[in-house]
Amino acid sequence: MPLLSYLLNKILLIPLLITTLSLVSCTEQTTDANPPNVIIILADDLGYADLSSYGATAYETPNLDQLAAEGARFTNFYVNQPVCTASRAALLTGSYSNRIGLNGALGPRTQIGINQNETTLGELFQRNGYRTAHYGKWHLGNFPQFHPLQHGFDDFYGIPYSNDMWPFHPERPEAWPDLPLYDNETIVGYNTDQTRFTTDFTQRTIDFIEYSVTDDTPFFIYLAHPMPHVPLFVAEERQGISGAGIFGDVIREIDWSVGEILDTLETLNIAKDTILIFLSDNGPWLSYGNHAGSALPLREGKHTVFEGGIRVPFIARWPASIPQGLEVDTPAMTIDLFPTFKEILNDRETGLPIDGKSIFNLITGIDSAAVQEAYFFYFRSNELQAVRSENWKLHFPHAYRTLEGQVPGLDGIPGRYNDDLATGLELFDLSNDIGEQRNVADQHPEVVQRLTALADAKRQELGDSLTNAIGAANREPGRIILNRSSSSVY
Numbered sequence: 052m053p054l055l056s057y058l059l060n061k062i063l064l065i066p067l068l069i070t071t072l073s074l075v076s077c078t079e080q081t082t083d084a085n086p087p088n089v090i091i092i093l094a095d096d097l098g099y100a101d102l103s104s105y106g107a108t109a110y111e112t113p114n115l116d117q118l119a120a121e122g123a124r125f126t127n128f129y130v131n132q133p134v135c136t137a138s139r140a141a142l143l144t145g146s147y148s149n150r151i152g153l154n155g156a157l158g159p160r161t162q163i164g165i166n167q168n169e170t171t172l173g174e175l176f177q178r179n180g181y182r183t184a185h186y187g188k189w190h191l192g193n194f195p196q197f198h199p200l201q202h203g204f205d206d207f208y209g210i211p212y213s214n215d216m217w218p219f220h221p222e223r224p225e226a227w228p229d230l231p232l233y234d235n236e237t238i239v240g241y242n243t244d245q246t247r248f249t250t251d252f253t254q255r256t257i258d259f260i261e262y263s264v265t266d267d268t269p270f271f272i273y274l275a276h277p278m279p280h281v282p283l284f285v286a287e288e289r290q291g292i293s294g295a296g297i298f299g300d301v302i303r304e305i306d307w308s309v310g311e312i313l314d315t316l317e318t319l320n321i322a323k324d325t326i327l328i329f330l331s332d333n334g335p336w337l338s339y340g341n342h343a344g345s346a347l348p349l350r351e352g353k354h355t356v357f358e359g360g361i362r363v364p365f366i367a368r369w370p371a372s373i374p375q376g377l378e379v380d381t382p383a384m385t386i387d388l389f390p391t392f393k394e395i396l397n398d399r400e401t402g403l404p405i406d407g408k409s410i411f412n413l414i415t416g417i418d419s420a421a422v423q424e425a426y427f428f429y430f431r432s433n434e435l436q437a438v439r440s441e442n443w444k445l446h447f448p449h450a451y452r453t454l455e456g457q458v459p460g461l462d463g464i465p466g467r468y469n470d471d472l473a474t475g476l477e478l479f480d481l482s483n484d485i486g487e488q489r490n491v492a493d494q495h496p497e498v499v500q501r502l503t504a505l506a507d508a509k510r511q512e513l514g515d516s517l518t519n520a521i522g523a524a525n526r527e528p529g530r531i532i533l534n535r536s537s538s539s540v541y
Contacts, residue, residue, distance in 0.1 A: 086396065087369065088263075088325040089176065089271045090256070090312065091388075093142070094305055095135070095188060095213075095280035096353060097364065098335035098344035101302055105364050106347070110293040110303055114310035115366065118329060122368030123377040123414055127481075129384040129439075130333050132429055133353050133360030135213055136190050138332040138385065139275070143171040143191070143202075145389025145407035149433045150513055152528030157192060159216055159228050164192015165202060166529040170402045172389060173203025176271035179396045184259045186252040187275035188213065194531050200235060204273070208234050208255045214277040217242055221464050245284040248277055249301075253308040257315045264319050274312075275332075276305055281339050282463055298342055323370045326395075330385070331363040338466045340459035350487045355451050356428040356436045357487055358444075367414050374416045381419050382439060383410045384426050404524065425505045427513075433522075435515040438506050442482040443495075445502040446474045449517060478502075 100106040104119040131141040135156040137148035144165075148154060151169055165171070173183045184206040185199040190213060192198070199207040210232060217230035219242070229241040256274050263270040278284070278301050285292075285300040289307065293299030309329065316322040335344035337352040337359075346352050346359030353360055365383075367373060386407035392398075394409040412418035425440040436449045452468040460466040478492035478499055492499050509515075514522030 085324055086179070086181075086269045087371070088260075088269050088321060089181075089392065090325065090327045091142075091172075091273050092309065092312075092327070092329045093139070093187075093273070093275040094329070094331045095275070095277055096333065096336045096344070097279055097302070097305075097331035098346040098352065099349050099359065099362050099364060100347050101279070101331075101335065101344035102364050104366075107302075107345075109295040110299040112302060112306040114306045114313060115329060117313070118309060118327065118368050119366045121370065121375050122327075122366060122373045123379055123416070125365040125367075125379045125383060125413075127380055127382040128330065128363060128365035129361050129382065129426055129428075130331075130363055131361075131384060131386060131427075133333040133355060134430070135188075135280075135332060137429075139190055140165065142332075142385040142388065143173070143273075144169050145386050145405035146403075147386060147406045147427065147429065147513060149429050149522075150406060150524065151526050153191070154429070154433060155431070157190060157212060159193050159212055161193065162531045163528040164194060164197025166527060167196070167201070168403060168526070169202075171203045172273065172392065173199065173271065175203070175389065175392060175396070175398060176269075177203050177205070178400065179398055180269065181271045182259075182263050182268045183271045183273075184256070185209065185273045185275070186255045186259075187248075187273075188277045188280075189275070192529060195236070196531065197529055198233075198236070206235065206255075206259060209252065209275070210277060213280055214245060214248070215281055219282070245277070245282065246286050248284065249304045249308055250286045252276065253311055256312060260312075260315055260319065260321075264321060274308075276308070278305065279335075279344060281336065281342050281465075283342050296341060298344065302344070326367065326369040328365070328367045328388075330365045334360040334363065336465075337454050338460050338468055339463070340461050340466055342460065342463050348486050351451070351453060354430070355453075356430055356446070357451070358481070358485065361428055369414075372415050377416045379413050379416075379419070381413055381421050382426060383413060383422070387422060403526065425502070427506070427509050429513075431516070433514055433516045435506060435510060435513075435517060438502050438509075439481070440502055440505060442480055443498050443502060444479045444481055444487070445492075445499060445506070446477045446479075447506065447517060448473060448475050 102112045104116045130138040140148040140153040183204045185204045187209045189211050193211045216227050218224050231238045232240045232243045283297045283301050285304050289304045293303045334346045334352040349359035351357035351359040387410045390407045390409040391411050394411050408422040428437040437446045450473045452470045458466050477490040479487045510520035512524045514520050
């Protein structure tokens, strides 16, 4: 009987084993055969309140509102620095930008850029069988070794740095060279018509999607619109579309771009299996007045680590995995996207240390728990200016700029900041003081102590020029060497 019983049990387990193996095999095949397409759309200098789903009232953004209604809308999403290069470096590498030696905004002649040793999102997707493209603004180094084709992208059409770095800048135009437009490695124009930027970058994106679908190759597209960073331009056919001036028109044109891409995904029947993310690189450039957006009720804007400079809209849609109408209040940051995609791709390849952690459970609504104990905000020359943990945000003493009491800019000419202000050691409870107006450091010394300890640990790791701390884990950016006799690039 024992032998008979044993044999019967084995026989009964066979169907269960077959079913289990079939399910595993099916899952693996689905993952391998149908990896999600990914599109990241990055706006430049778009403020927290510049979309109607985030509070804009002067105009509507129906396509982005649809994106939010059909996916996840984050209300506490951050960039690591409130400025172009640093923000983009963190987005593409999953590292605090000061870890990899990229702070501020690189100029056309700056002789550093992203190091070849860093792994970008483009390279992550490339090694997992994706076709990759970058359209729009790059800003991670202007010399050839720093360009997108050298850092994981198969196709590039765009500008190497900000659209205001050209001879028509309203301040010191003589300081800027001609602005090149690249088609892969070839310069196809200088100081080209910026009214076509949003339209042309959108069309190139659509062409790439259609091309990739023809041979069933998964794709990753990084579409980085140069606007609403000044100078503002909009296609002739969409001028006046918002009824709210050129800034509103520019936002409506970006919204139009999102709509065109959404329509393409639907037409090609790939919307369900495409991750579409929309965000901004930092807050609004407030000194430009009516040519800038808004971060209200957040404090300040671009070039500060107050909430208006670093908290940005973030919307993610993935019909296969993200519930419709999901609102996420848990803090997250651009550094977390790289490890999130590693998890989605089941990519186990190791590389240099990064700072991000996967927010897959947040984006998909599986869990609302925070993935990081704290987020750290740097600006200028590696200054650790603030840290956020839970609902608490601690500012360390630092100088900052403001337009309070100043005359804002008008019609593309910037106003003057007041650069003479400084914050002390100030603690804000963002759960009931989103505008960072009430310093409660004296009432919560234990919170100040805890956040200071977190900052001290980060200073040991990444340094802090405010306290003259030297980090032990900072990495060098890529560098060029100019031969003084020939000015050739090595």
